[in-house]
Amino acid sequence: MCVPSECRGEAEGVTEPTSSLSKDLSTLFGPGRDGAIVARYFGFGEHTGGTLRKVAREVGLTHERVRQIVISRALMLRHKRIETPHLDRAIGFIASALPAPVSQLERELKSAGIVPIQFRLEELVRAVEFLGQSIPFTITRIRGVGIAHLRKDAPLDVIVQMARKLVRRQGAATISEVADWMVRSRLGENDRALISSVLAAQRHFSWLDCSQGWFWFSDVDPNRLASRIMKIVSIANPVKLSELKDGILRDYKMESDLPPDHVFLEFCRQACRLQPSAVGIFSPEELDCRYLLSESELYIAELLKTNGGLMSSHELSLRWTNHWTQKATLHQILCSSPIIVKHSPGMYGLVGIPALGEAQHTGSEPMMYETWL
Numbered sequence: 001m002c003v004p005s006e007c008r009g010e011a012e013g014v015t016e017p018t019s020s021l022s023k024d025l026s027t028l029f030g031p032g033r034d035g036a037i038v039a040r041y042f043g044f045g046e047h048t049g050g051t052l053r054k055v056a057r058e059v060g061l062t063h064e065r066v067r068q069i070v071i072s073r074a075l076m077l078r079h080k081r082i083e084t085p086h087l088d089r090a091i092g093f094i095a096s097a098l099p100a101p102v103s104q105l106e107r108e109l110k111s112a113g114i115v116p117i118q119f120r121l122e123e124l125v126r127a128v129e130f131l132g133q134s135i136p137f138t139i140t141r142i143r144g145v146g147i148a149h150l151r152k153d154a155p156l157d158v159i160v161q162m163a164r165k166l167v168r169r170q171g172a173a174t175i176s177e178v179a180d181w182m183v184r185s186r187l188g189e190n191d192r193a194l195i196s197s198v199l200a201a202q203r204h205f206s207w208l209d210c211s212q213g214w215f216w217f218s219d220v221d222p223n224r225l226a227s228r229i230m231k232i233v234s235i236a237n238p239v240k241l242s243e244l245k246d247g248i249l250r251d252y253k254m255e256s257d258l259p260p261d262h263v264f265l266e267f268c269r270q271a272c273r274l275q276p277s278a279v280g281i282f283s284p285e286e287l288d289c290r291y292l293l294s295e296s297e298l299y300i301a302e303l304l305k306t307n308g309g310l311m312s313s314h315e316l317s318l319r320w321t322n323h324w325t326q327k328a329t330l331h332q333i334l335c336s337s338p339i340i341v342k343h344s345p346g347m348y349g350l351v352g353i354p355a356l357g358e359a360q361h362t363g364s365e366p367m368m369y370e371t372w373l
Contacts, residue, residue, distance in 0.1 A: 021115050024084040025127055028077070034069050037061075041070050042126050077131060084131070090114050090124055094148060095136050099194045101201035102139060102146030121148065145201045149194055158182075159198050167217050171225020172259055172267050175199070175213035206270060214263045216271065224253060226271040227292075228338040233274060234289035235301065235339045236352025238282030241265075247338035247351040296329050297337055304350050313346045 029035040041055045056066045102121050109115040128135045140156045166173035204219040232247045268274040320330045341349045
């Protein structure tokens with residue numbers, strides 16, 4: 001999420017040097033060697049923080065002496081109010097931009113001249129905590145990505161898990177679907193801004209339509225929608241958009257409706273590397289159905305190919321029993337495989353390819369099946 005324009009405009013007009021927050025921190029930790037030791041212990045500057053023993057080894061003092069220095073400074077701050085206007089301003093800047101990825105906030109704080117170039121958001125949080133004050137947000141890391149958000153927000157890892165589950169189940173999902181699920185599960189409020197910020201910061205996340213909230217994850221494997229699209233295009237290339245969608249919806253596992261056409265086409269482009277054509281959708285690369293179809297689907301496709309592209313369920317069943325023992329598999333293919341089309345009661349063909357009988361009836365030439373097998 002971007003910083004509001006009014007807040008951004010105020011920040012862009014800053015003329016104070018980027019070291020102003022550094023001066024606040026210097027005042028906070030104190031001058032000289034002791035201040036540097038306290039800053040090192042809490043992980044400021046180029047340091048990442050550490051235990052008393054670690055800092056003691058680094059500065060050449062005893063563990064006890066480092067402990068005394070840190071505690072002494074902390075006790076002093078409890079009884080003395082130190083003004084930190086630049087630190088307060090940085091906190092206000094962040095609060096106005098929540099929720100947002102940590103990396104984005106760091107960039108905006110630096111470009112606005114509020115923090116030094118070498119600065120991490122965690123340092124700012126530790127400085128406020130060192131003062132004994134509370135901050136209105138927290139930082140959560142999910143899959144290596146830091147997200148700054150309000151403390152009352154739902155567990156962010158649950159948001160990512162649910163979003164990935166939806167994509168695995170239906171190929172693509174919307175921010176609204178994730179938000180509605182959070183509400184139904186009583187895991188959080190219907191906060192679409194938070195969900196968008198969390199998901200958009202994840203690796204392998206891609207928008208299909210940002211304005212309508214459609215997205216997918218490229219590393220979710222298997223992806224039911226993508227695998228079914230590729231099966232169909234391996235049989236009929238190009239294929240009409242309506243035939244492609246009808247073939248996908250034959251599968252009972254596709255529990256929800258498909259995305260709108262423009263989102264569906266964008267998914268085909270991103271996930272399957274397909275392109276639109278005058279007919280519908282096509283693959284610029286030759287697809288080998290032997291690597292995309294199951295063994296049983298390939299067998300049915302061969303049968304339909306050698307018999308003019310149109311066979312009855314009875315004929316298919318007779319041929320099937322000569323090679324396979326599980327009749328339930330044949331029934332499942334005829335009912336739900338995306339490459340099969342039911343032309344009439346008991347008559348089946350291949351998606352996107354006119355049956356020989358239909359071609360003769362209409363007077364048109366049948367399609368050459370050798371182009372795909």
